[in-house]
Amino acid sequence: MARPVVLVLLVDALGWEIVQRFGFGGEEFPVRAPLGTVLGYSSAAIPSLLSGATPAEHGSWSMFKRAEAHGSFAFLERFPRLPHALEWRARRWVRQLADRRACARAYYDLYEIPLHLLHRFDLGQKGDPFEPGGLSRETVFDWMRREGVRYRLWYYRSGEEDNLAAAEQALSGDDEVLFVYTAELDALMHRVGIFHESVAARLRRYQSFLSTMRGAARARGVALATIVLSDHGMTDVTRVVDPWGALERAGKRVGRDFLAFFDSTMVRLWGDAGAVDIAAEALGDGGRRLSDEELRGLGCWFSAREYGDAIVLAHPGVLVVPSFMGSSPIAAMHGYHPDDAYSRGCFLSDAGAPAPASLLGFKSYLERVLRETR
Numbered sequence: 001m002a003r004p005v006v007l008v009l010l011v012d013a014l015g016w017e018i019v020q021r022f023g024f025g026g027e028e029f030p031v032r033a034p035l036g037t038v039l040g041y042s043s044a045a046i047p048s049l050l051s052g053a054t055p056a057e058h059g060s061w062s063m064f065k066r067a068e069a070h071g072s073f074a075f076l077e078r079f080p081r082l083p084h085a086l087e088w089r090a091r092r093w094v095r096q097l098a099d100r101r102a103c104a105r106a107y108y109d110l111y112e113i114p115l116h117l118l119h120r121f122d123l124g125q126k127g128d129p130f131e132p133g134g135l136s137r138e139t140v141f142d143w144m145r146r147e148g149v150r151y152r153l154w155y156y157r158s159g160e161e162d163n164l165a166a167a168e169q170a171l172s173g174d175d176e177v178l179f180v181y182t183a184e185l186d187a188l189m190h191r192v193g194i195f196h197e198s199v200a201a202r203l204r205r206y207q208s209f210l211s212t213m214r215g216a217a218r219a220r221g222v223a224l225a226t227i228v229l230s231d232h233g234m235t236d237v238t239r240v241v242d243p244w245g246a247l248e249r250a251g252k253r254v255g256r257d258f259l260a261f262f263d264s265t266m267v268r269l270w271g272d273a274g275a276v277d278i279a280a281e282a283l284g285d286g287g288r289r290l291s292d293e294e295l296r297g298l299g300c301w302f303s304a305r306e307y308g309d310a311i312v313l314a315h316p317g318v319l320v321v322p323s324f325m326g327s328s329p330i331a332a333m334h335g336y337h338p339d340d341a342y343s344r345g346c347f348l349s350d351a352g353a354p355a356p357a358s359l360l361g362f363k364s365y366l367e368r369v370l371r372e373t374r
């Protein structure tokens, strides 16, 4: 009897609109559907996808939250305001120091967060949700370990091409689940936009990987089931807004008069209702403040307000520039309202069971497939 193996290819930012435009997956997947996502970035969506829990439940929303006493970057408390050119060099040193102090197992980047403000923030998630025990909720990896499912995982700790080659090799082994995560399409689309020819080329590469896996499985007597999915989609940027500049022009300085974190598509503010109004006004018809009720409904309401007293979210295609994530515009972004069509991820499967409506249903989907095939 053929040995059952489930291949999971998790492609960061492979949105349903992109899958449809390029015809990705062709006729090979009987189950093809858009996959609902959560508000936020991969730091929210990946833990939700792996655990089936909302950001409010597992605690990881944006990459950065407000620091409590003894935060990861408390050692920078007296760090001075530096000119931009010096700041860039100092950031590498700060990162090395933070890594030596083992602030986190999770993936993170300091982006362009002003270093003199960094001690006011902490990482939203310190554990690595891809590692067993890495999240406060049970993940699909915790579950597989508990059930004795033999699995292999390849993700951002090594390069995409190496990972795809290693997954192919692993078909000869005795693993039951081969789990490949890649964020390289995400990085590409941020640079070139979502419908660029190089995106089509990258998708052809994934397509050829999937065909190779199918062929190799047949040759080695493996009954291969494949699931391709993404944590969120991506939207081309059409215009930029500058709430940070508007606040400075109004005489309100971040860190002195109030605290704010400028994400790429949202501004999260603490402490000053006037600052919230100015930020919302700067977005104008390009965004709006989310009510507590709406945040609750989205599974992104935090009673301790560690991610912000107020959340101002940009509308799809509107980018906050400059932000703490970057000082110049990029071609495409995600982190817009999950109800927008371009925010949705995709779910393609030949494993049979009906597609989950959102990424919160992936864990139980995989558990069901494994229970049925083992």
Ligand SMILES: [Zn+2]
Binding pocket: 013, 186, 187, 190, 334
């Ligand atoms: Zn991204």
